[in-house]
Amino acid sequence: MSSATPSEPSRRSRTHTAIAVYMVLVHGLAASSLWLPWPPFALPVVIGLHVSIMLGTTVGLHRLLSHRAFRCPRWVEYGLVTLAMLSGQGSPLLWASIHRIHHVHTDLPEDIHSPLRGLWYSHLGWILDEDSTDSEAWRKYCRDLAEDRYYLWLLRYRMVPQAVTVVLLGLTLGWSALPACFFLPLVLWMHSTYCVNSVCHVRFLGFRTPDTRDFSRNVWWVSVFALGEGWHNNHHAFPGSAPHGQAWWQLDPRWAFIRLLRVCGLAWDGKLPGQRAPEPQPETRAT
Numbered sequence: 001m002s003s004a005t006p007s008e009p010s011r012r013s014r015t016h017t018a019i020a021v022y023m024v025l026v027h028g029l030a031a032s033s034l035w036l037p038w039p040p041f042a043l044p045v046v047i048g049l050h051v052s053i054m055l056g057t058t059v060g061l062h063r064l065l066s067h068r069a070f071r072c073p074r075w076v077e078y079g080l081v082t083l084a085m086l087s088g089q090g091s092p093l094l095w096a097s098i099h100r101i102h103h104v105h106t107d108l109p110e111d112i113h114s115p116l117r118g119l120w121y122s123h124l125g126w127i128l129d130e131d132s133t134d135s136e137a138w139r140k141y142c143r144d145l146a147e148d149r150y151y152l153w154l155l156r157y158r159m160v161p162q163a164v165t166v167v168l169l170g171l172t173l174g175w176s177a178l179p180a181c182f183f184l185p186l187v188l189w190m191h192s193t194y195c196v197n198s199v200c201h202v203r204f205l206g207f208r209t210p211d212t213r214d215f216s217r218n219v220w221w222v223s224v225f226a227l228g229e230g231w232h233n234n235h236h237a238f239p240g241s242a243p244h245g246q247a248w249w250q251l252d253p254r255w256a257f258i259r260l261l262r263v264c265g266l267a268w269d270g271k272l273p274g275q276r277a278p279e280p281q282p283e284t285r286a287t
């Protein structure tokens, strides 16, 4: 088991009102899809949007921006990151800095979303906690991304891709279709990926294969919903690896997606377990 000796942080927290209102709103709209009639095309739209946001987040923000687990043309990177912004989550610089902090201080008091402060806090509470994150941390942890004009623009306007998508879907599919066709897959995506931070760091769930210095776990059902992110103990053992599954039965759809990009000539230099990804530097970025 881990040799880390985390202790319970004692910091007080303040609720971020704007984010709390946003969360109540999107969860309410998603819940309304349970009693509102679904248009006939809703199911493929729900699945397609859920998968698109997941690929944008977990391939674009996670494996590409945060870990540089592979390289690709800039337009592919921007496309994936823009898909991730449909989630209304933090900007790419904020997301990558929080995640890199998580890897540096995993399950220690400095870890922003460790279950050290409780399962709820690691799942959603830290997002509602105004004091959980340092909005300037990207200047220290994301120097390789800090001069990218698109990512700097998204620091202030990260909600624009989501707002544009909602308006376009409302105009084309009808406003009454939005709860089922946009907000339901959005909330499904939220909790699928939040489970990686919470469930996949709970000591009595799932299993461990590599003996990492943290409490990370492999949880198969999280991988089903989060398209392979649930092999989280594997990921903490080899954070620079593009695939997360380490056995034939540990399905990893995002790795299949990266391999598809490679076949199309749109991705290269995919790192494998045991291969160390180079420290991200501005001059190593693909163009």
Ligand SMILES: [Zn+2]
Pocket (backbone or CB within 6 Å): 102, 106, 196, 197, 201, 216, 232, 236
């Ligand atoms: Zn983790």
Ligand SMILES: [Zn+2]
Pocket (backbone or CB within 6 Å): 062, 066, 067, 099, 103, 235, 239
């Ligand atoms: Zn990671």
